[in-house]
Amino acid sequence: MTFGLRSFAFLSGLTAATLFLVGCNGEKEDTIRIGEYASLSGKEANYGNAQHEGIQLAFEQVNAEGGVLGKKIELLTDDDASKAGEASNIVNKLISKDNVVAVLGEVTSGRSLEAAPICQQYGVPMVTPAATNPRVTQTGDYIFRVCFIDxxxxxxxxxxxxxxxxxxxxxxxxxxxxxxxxxxxxxxxxxxxxxxxxxxxxxxxxxxxxxxxxxxxxxxxxxxxxxxxxxxxxxxxxxxxxxxxxxxxxxxxxxxxxxxxxxxxxxxxxxxxxxxxHYSPDRGSAKAKSFVEAYQKRWGKTPGAIAALSYDAAMILTDAIRRADGVDRAKIREALAATKDFEGVTGKITMNEHRDAVKSAVILQIKNGVPTYLETIEP
Amino acid sequence: MDSFFQQLVNGVALGSIYALIALGYTMVYGVLRFINFAHADILMLGAFSAYFLSPAIQQIFPLPGIGGALVVMLLAAIICAGIGVGVEFCAYRPLRKRPNLAVLITAIGVSLLIEYTCQHRAVFGAETRPFPQLIAERNLDLVGLTVSNLDVLVVVMTVILLVVMWLVVNRTKIGTAMRALSFNREAAALMGIDINRVISFTFAMGSALAAVAGVLYALKAPGIEPLMGIHPGLRAFVAAVLGGIGNLPGASLGGLILGLLETFAGGIAGLSNYRDAIAFSILILILLFRPAGILGKNSVEKV
Known part of the structure; x- marks a missing residue:
């Protein structure tokens, strides 16, 4: 019986501690929490790191200009290690424990398809920077993308x-x-x-x-x-x-x-x-050029398409929160769906009725070890 | 017909690597009667040793070049032999008197421990790293077939190591001790054989082979990551069982058969997706008719 009592005491202590932690989470009202899931390690680590660098740069810029709606954006990033099954765990945690307003990610369609139903179920808007499989946004009306489809x-x-x-x-x-x-x-x-x-x-x-x-x-x-x-x-x-x-x-x-x-x-x-x-760093508008400069300054390398798309995804989400005038998820969803002619670094972004961005593609050829711009193809 | 011979070359090159790894499984099984699941991870550590050693070696021996490559392989083999002996000493030796199942579970634990420790950011990290080119690649044109010099190297190395292994086990004093141990451990101990030394030696040899296999594997597919050993490790384990576990020529034969099966199945359009299923179905068939493996001896359990 001693054992039973002792483990009971331990469990109650644990519960109290959890409640305390949850309580602490709820008190932070001065920031807007945005979740990000990315393949920061593993087979597709290049994707995840480019995504994270793009998103972090975007929110650092937003916060430097005073944030959105008078609040700073707090980015919570988790690594899914490029593994199937991990993405859903992480997104579940981001939503239920960290209580994020919206979710950004992922680059691959496979892991985006894993997380999308969870975001849809909880009514949390999700913007994927680079998942191109059509089925990703078909999951439901809370799922958006800023790239073209396959x-x-x-x-x-x-x-x-x-x-x-x-x-x-x-x-x-x-x-x-x-x-x-x-x-x-x-x-x-x-x-x-x-x-x-x-x-x-x-x-x-x-x-x-x-x-x-x-x-x-x-x-x-x-x-x-x-x-x-x-x-x-x-x-x-x-x-x-x-x-x-x-x-x-x-x-x-x-x-x-x-x-x-x-x-x-x-x-x-x-x-x-x-x-x-999706984009070539040596092409594009004045906005794209200033992004490339800022990115080089922050991370010391030239941004590829994934970083640029992720930057756009973060900026579009920020813009939607501003237009929704609050952190109500349903209103943010509506604002995202109404995105029109948003000037992004990868081009003008308009959400169509399938919540996909309609954009041009570029073709690159690897020349002397560098992907080099060849041509742009309009939709 | 060209395609047939080309696939034959591919299959033999792949099978040779499986054979090298299978030798390690089979030797440890022969002596200790358990499957050392951490063997596949030693292979990965071999590739990573070579990855970290080659910049240093390059100062002394020219790389890419065959001499430098052999030195890198030798050093990787020595490092991994040490790791293998260490793993045996820390994880398996304390369980020497316990049931085999306990050791088997421990082996799985060691394997997972190595894999996930190495995936940690502070160790290797989980991302794929480019493996240095130890040997300048050349395509040899052999009567209409295109054969990479790497594939030739893989096959030649495997054959040499097989012969060396066979000589060690059958023609040396320590080899005799290994065979004695495999036959009856208690009796061998009574004859004055230092069991622990022989077991350590077995692990050192098996791990050195795994390291060489790891370097060769990384040369063929120059992207290395901490989980790279799982796939070839599983194949090699199956190869060892197929050839008759505990039997050295059997392990190499099993490796070759598995490599060829996988390659021929993989080359069929529309079926390439099922190449493992095809290879393993044939395997099950072989084991149905020869349960002890192709070269294994049927032994009757005494009750």
């Missing part, structure tokens, strides 16, 4: 492959574990079969290290180009091994290639390849 991105790459590279035969290599990759591959396949031929379709599983089996089959199908809608770490290894097999045709990809490790791991193997993205 049906557009797929069409862009189909046109580029057909018209600029004059490709007749294409091979597709899909990451079967990634919702993003599967979705984008599907749109590309649909678009390219009209007037082109798909000579090989193979799959890999994100995180694999040996791709030679599939790449050998791709090579033997003699494609003009290979489309790999994967994430940057896998793409780098795929490209290295494809060169080892003597597969030297151009490789194409989507915005999943937008990670600096593509170049640090892939090195000369990725040279000359093309991918579509």
């Amino acid at each position: 049906s557009f991105q797929g069409a862009v790459m189909v046109n580029f492959a057909k018209n600029s590279l004059h490709a007749k035969k294409v091979a597709i290599f899909t990451d079967i574990k990634s919702d993003y990759s599967k979705g984008l591959a599907e749109f590309f396949r649909k678009g390219f079969t009209e007037g082109g031929e798909i000579v090989a379709e193979l799959d890999y599983s994100g995180g694999d290290k040996d791709f030679k089996a599939q790449l050998t089959t791709i090579k033997n199908s003699n494609p003009d180009v290979v489309f790999v809608p994967g994430h940057y770490t896998d793409v780098a290894l795929i490209r290295i091994q494809s060169r080892q097999l003597g597969l030297n045709v151009p490789f194409l990809g989507g915005d999943g290639w937008e990670g600096s490790d593509l170049l640090t791991i892939g090195k000369e193997a990725v040279e000359g390849d093309y991918f579509s993205s």
Whole structure:
């Protein structure tokens, strides 16, 4: 019985402590809490860190100018370690424990799809900077994005492959574990079969290290180009091994290639390849230029598309809170949905009826180890 | 037909790495009768040792270059041999008299401990790091086949190490002691064999092999992260069982078979997604007909 009593005492102590902590949380009314979930570590750490740097820079600027509605913005960031299942845990915690007003994240569609139903269920607005799979915002009316969707991105790459590279035969290599990759591959396949031929379709599983089996089959199908809608770490290894097999045709990809490790791991193997993205740092408006300068000053590097989109996501959310004139989540949602012609660093942002931003895409080519601007494609 | 031979080359190169790792599993099992699950993580530590060593080695030996690469591999092997012996001393030795299940669970614990410690920001961090190019890559053109010189290196290294292992186990005094221990531990102790020394030696050898396999694996796919050992580790474990656990040639045969199965299944368009399922189904079939593995001996449990 002693044991029972003792553990009872311990448990009551624990409960009291928890209540005390919860009480403390509630008292902070002088800030607006915004949650962020990001892949700060793990396989897609490049994404998460770019996202976090973009968002933090945005809120630092907002706070330096006196905050919004007279309150400072407090950013609560959690790491999902690029793991499936982690994103939902974190977002649950951000909403139920930290009581955030809105949620920002994630870059990958897979983990955004995981967190979106939770945000929708609790009625917390979520803005994803770069999840391009159409299903993300289809989750519900509280889910927004500031980037284009994969049906557009797929069409862009189909046109580029057909018209600029004059490709007749294409091979597709899909990451079967990634919702993003599967979705984008599907749109590309649909678009390219009209007037082109798909000579090989193979799959890999994100995180694999040996791709030679599939790449050998791709090579033997003699494609003009290979489309790999994967994430940057896998793409780098795929490209290295494809060169080892003597597969030297151009490789194409989507915005999943937008990670600096593509170049640090892939090195000369990725040279000359093309991918579509949201923005190029050496292009754009005066606003984009001042963002690039501020980012370089704060973080000591040039922002890629993910950082720019994340900055825009944070700014659009700030703007919506200002227009909602308070921290009522339903009002913020309405304000977000009414976003029109917002001047962002990645272009003018207008939310359509599906809560997706309608924006142009850019095509970049890796030249001398740097993704270099090639062309802009309007929606 | 070209494609067949190209896949054969791919499969043999992949299978060789599995074989190297499988040797470590099988040796420890032969002597101690348990699966050292931390073996896959030693492989990862081998790759990371090479990653941190190569800038220093570069000052003395030219990198990329075969000489420098061998020195890096040797040092990584020595470091990992030390780690392997340390793991055995701290985690497994205190449990020597306990049931095998306790040791097995401990092995899983050690594996998770290494993986998650290494993923911590203060250790390696979880992100993928670019592995240095230890050997200049070249594509060799062999009668219409494109073979990377790395694949050739992997296969040659594996064959050499296999022969060395076989000689050590069958032709040296310590090898005889290992076999004696595997046969009957108590009787071996009564014959004056220092059991602890032999077990430490076994772990050192297995871990050194894992380290070399880790470096070779990282050369083939030059992005390393703390969880990189899990996938090849699992395959190698299966390879060891397939070949007949406790049997050295069996482990290498199992590794080769698994590498080939995976490669051929992976190369079929439309089925590449199921390559593991195909490889493992065939595996189950083989084990149904030869439960002790291809080269394993059926032993009757005495009750």
